[in-house]
Amino acid sequence: MALRVAGDFDTSYARDMATLRQPWHWWALLGFLAVLALLPQVAGSYLLGILNTIAITVITVQGLNILTGYAGQISLGQAAFMTVGGYISALLVSRLGLSFFVALPLAGLGAGLVGLAFGLPSLRVKGFYLAMATLAAQFIIPWFVRNAYRDVLNGAQGLVVPVPELAGVRFDTPNSYFYITLAVVCISTYVAHNIGRSRLGRALIAIRDNDLAAEVLGINPFKYKLQAFFISAFYAGVAGALWAHYTRHINSETFDLIDSVWFLGMVVIGGLGTSNGPIFGAVFVRLLREAVVLLSPALGRLFPALEANILAALGPIVFGTALMLFLIFEPHGLAHRWQVLKAAWRLRPFAH
Amino acid sequence: MRTVRLFAVRPLVLVLIVVLLALVACAPGAAPTPTPQPPTPTKAPPKPTPTEAPAEPTATKPAEPEKRTQNLEGETITLYHFGDISGPYAAITTPLVDGFNDAVAWLNEQGGIRGAKVEVVWADDGGNIEEAISIYNRFRTSDPKPLILIIYGSPELEALRERFVEDQIVTLTAGVSGEGLYVNSGWAFGWVPIYSDQFGLFVDWLVENWADVKPPQAGDEIKLGFVTWDTAYGRAASTDEAIEYAKSKGVEVVGVEFIELSPTADTTTALLNMQAAGANVIYTNTLAFGPANILKDATALGLREQMLFAGNNWAMDLATLALAGPENMESFYSLMPYLWWDEDHPGIEIIKEQFEKNQRPPQERNIAYLASFAIVDAARQVLERAIDDVGYDALDGQAVYNAITTMGEIQALDGVLRLEYDETRRAPNRARVAVTQGGKFVPVTDWLVTPDLRPQK
Structure with a gap:
């Protein structure tokens, strides 16, 4: 449901497609970005650390949203593609001496190519069967980095990853690193939003809704599915590289299967096939986790006799319950709730 | 239906300008980043040695404030610990929380650390490194900064080892991978010999x-x-x-x-x-x-x-x-590499007394409870040595590092844990079969x- 303010007409094709339709939209966006840009100057590393984690998660979930939300292809290998990106970037920077800012897109490219390979089964299988096929990535890739080329990949111990540097500035704190993640998440959000509105996005949606009908309309499902796999893995690779350089370490356990499952969960929670869904999903899940981590010791102080036994399990219980309730009461995702709130705001004081 | 061009020029330029501005904002001196710390810890300050009497009297020199090393009543020292309490290793790690709490309560009953009350702050990362980093960021920005941090897992150690050095936080870790303690590391010290x-x-x-x-x-x-x-x-x-x-x-x-x-x-x-x-x-x-x-x-x-x-x-x-x-x-x-519950030893007796006093369930009578109890006493000894060296008011990470690397063997609870470190050895090297x-x-x-x-x- 897209409600516009009175007088907001489409007077040209460009205006028809505009996302930011009013001057205040631009000011709000610039103001928001300015606040984010100033945040590292005033906020502590704890907050910035959370924001870095959220931003990196948003990037990988945006990629998965293109594959799952738009194209309807379920993937359980997103975390494995992050591993690929993290290793590629680490090796390019530490072994070849490339700048992190050159290695970052190359990491995405490398992960994208690996994603293409694991996307090949999408021609023949779909749904749960495709999920199982992509699950293979989550086993093969970690096995590969643990066991192959041990002199280069350092086996199970993994790699020490250098801190990014640019013109003498070391991005070695959560505060300074935030500028990198902010820049990348801005670009990734812009591209992901427009992919959904481009010919590619329309084709992916057509395939998702009815692949047979899409093929009849002249859309090559295989080509577009592979493009979706490539883009999704590209995003994952970039996110993996960002994470590896942020934590300065990567090994085969850095991104595991449960991460892939959670990324899928974030897409669902945020809203499948919506451009702002990944942001909502990643923010919601990350903040919920943070709240649970903070809550457990606090409750432990209230009930000291139970601290080690019950309260250690409290985190997962609260976390799981919150998600379950959320999915029951808002199955279309937070993006839908956002649309409802916006509509209600536009229609005020008339609710209907 | 019209579709957009994927890379419309105007919005992209605007976004890039904002991003560029942001990057400029983080130029050196702008961001409140901590001062980079030398990766190699420095040696302990040399102890004052007797010198010859000065040739001329220095009557105008202001008297230095006396070091406070005793009677720290009213002060608080916080021990921080975090790790996997509810994740894959929960079967062994859950009693850590009770072990820490009971040890700190016992320590405070004994007068704390030179009279200063000891508090404990913990968090559960569930075996998730993202959470571990977030918790670490929260702890490291505590006021005052942690003097000693205690962690349990090799993954946490390997992910955070460089930051311990940069932030100058001495970390005692139960996860003792050689990689985590000896490669790009320096301020983390193992509870037990590396694997x-x-x-x-x-x-x-x-x-x-x-x-x-x-x-x-x-x-x-x-x-x-x-x-x-x-x-x-x-x-x-x-x-x-x-x-x-x-x-x-x-x-x-x-x-x-x-x-x-x-x-x-x-x-x-x-x-x-x-x-x-x-x-x-x-x-x-x-x-x-x-x-x-x-x-x-x-x-x-x-x-x-x-x-x-x-x-x-x-x-x-x-x-x-x-x-x-x-x-x-x-x-x-x-x-x-520690004494066990069944052994006749005064340190073990203390642990058993506190275990029973606090009515802990039998399944917690494990290595996690025992070792966490003992490591609190080890932390006490290190902090007391650091207080002796520099005084309570000058206590910082460097002082704790100097203490732990120069004090020789630390017999936690009279030998329940036997630890010894120096600048090149970051895990003990003794154990029994x-x-x-x-x-x-x-x-x-x-x-x-x-x-x-x-x-x-």
Whole structure:
């Protein structure tokens, strides 16, 4: 449901497609970005650390949203593609001496190519069967980095990853690193939003809704599915590289299967096939986790006799319950709730 | 329906301008980043030595404030700890929380640290490194900054080791991967010998005692195989240095087999592969359900007459005993770099008293409770030494680092844990070999010195 303010007409094709339709939209966006840009100057590393984690998660979930939300292809290998990106970037920077800012897109490219390979089964299988096929990535890739080329990949111990540097500035704190993640998440959000509105996005949606009908309309499902796999893995690779350089370490356990499952969960929670869904999903899940981590010791102080036994399990219980309730009461995702709130705001004081 | 061009120019330019501005904003001097710290810790300040009397009196020099080293009543010292309480290692780590709390309560009853009250702040990362980093960021920005941090896992250690150095926070870790303590590290110190050192010590003992301890059908030559988890922790004992050391001692290492990191893992295939390779000793760098599954499957396969089973120090614990059963855990060997609950020792008596006083459940009477209790006392000794060196008001990370690397052996609770560090050694190097007999863990050696098998990279 897209409600516009009175007088907001489409007077040209460009205006028809505009996302930011009013001057205040631009000011709000610039103001928001300015606040984010100033945040590292005033906020502590704890907050910035959370924001870095959220931003990196948003990037990988945006990629998965293109594959799952738009194209309807379920993937359980997103975390494995992050591993690929993290290793590629680490090796390019530490072994070849490339700048992190050159290695970052190359990491995405490398992960994208690996994603293409694991996307090949999408021609023949779909749904749960495709999920199982992509699950293979989550086993093969970690096995590969643990066991192959041990002199280069350092086996199970993994790699020490250098801190990014640019013109003498070391991005070695959560505060300074935030500028990198902010820049990348801005670009990734812009591209992901427009992919959904481009010919590619329309084709992916057509395939998702009815692949047979899409093929009849002249859309090559295989080509577009592979493009979706490539883009999704590209995003994952970039996110993996960002994470590896942020934590300065990567090994085969850095991104595991449960991460892939959670990324899928974030897409669902945020809203499948919506451009702002990944942001909502990643923010919601990350903040919920943070709240649970903070809550457990606090409750432990209230009930000291139970601290080690019950309260250690409290985190997962609260976390799981919150998600379950959320999915029951808002199955279309937070993006839908956002649309409802916006509509209600536009229609005020008339609710209907 | 019209579609947009993927890269419309105007919005992209605007976004890039904003991003560029942001990057400019983080130019040196703008961002409130902490001052970069030297990666190599400095030595302890030299102790004042008697000097000759000054040639001229310095009457105008203001008197320096006296160092406060005693009677710190009214002050508070906070110990921070975090790690996997509810994740994959929960079977062994959950009692850590109670162990810390009980130790701190006991310590405060004894007068705290030179009169200062001790508080404890903890968090559970559930085995998730993202959470661990977030928790660390929260702790490191506490006011005052943590003097000592305590963690339990090798993954947390490996992810945060460089930051400990940069932030100058001394960290005591139960996860003792050689990589985490010796590569790009410096301010993290292990509770127990690193896993490759433990393995080396086991090899030393095994070679000397093989004739006495070998199973009836094992043969005269030692052929050792690793059955372990395919993780950084699981592989931490089977390093190149450790395998080379075993070979140098005449032990043939026949292979490494991996098992699933799962309470329901089936280890049958791994054990049969080891049998086919001729192994008569199985070493595992796992804990809780890891050794339990190996021992249960080995018994079911009838391999106990052919193979001797052993593991690192965390493998010998109540969790393993409960999961495997006493009969399956019989004759399981392990390293024991601490005193155990059954030993007659004043430090152990304190732990047992507090355990009963606080009505802790029997299943918490494990290594996590014991070691966390003792490590609090170790932290106390280190902090007291640092207070003696620089005074309470000048206490900082560097002072704690200097104390821990120069004070020699730390006998936590009179020797329940025996720790000794210096600038190049970041884990203790002494342990005993123990065996499971009738459901009890019995040391079979005195304290032995481990070989030094740290990573040579």
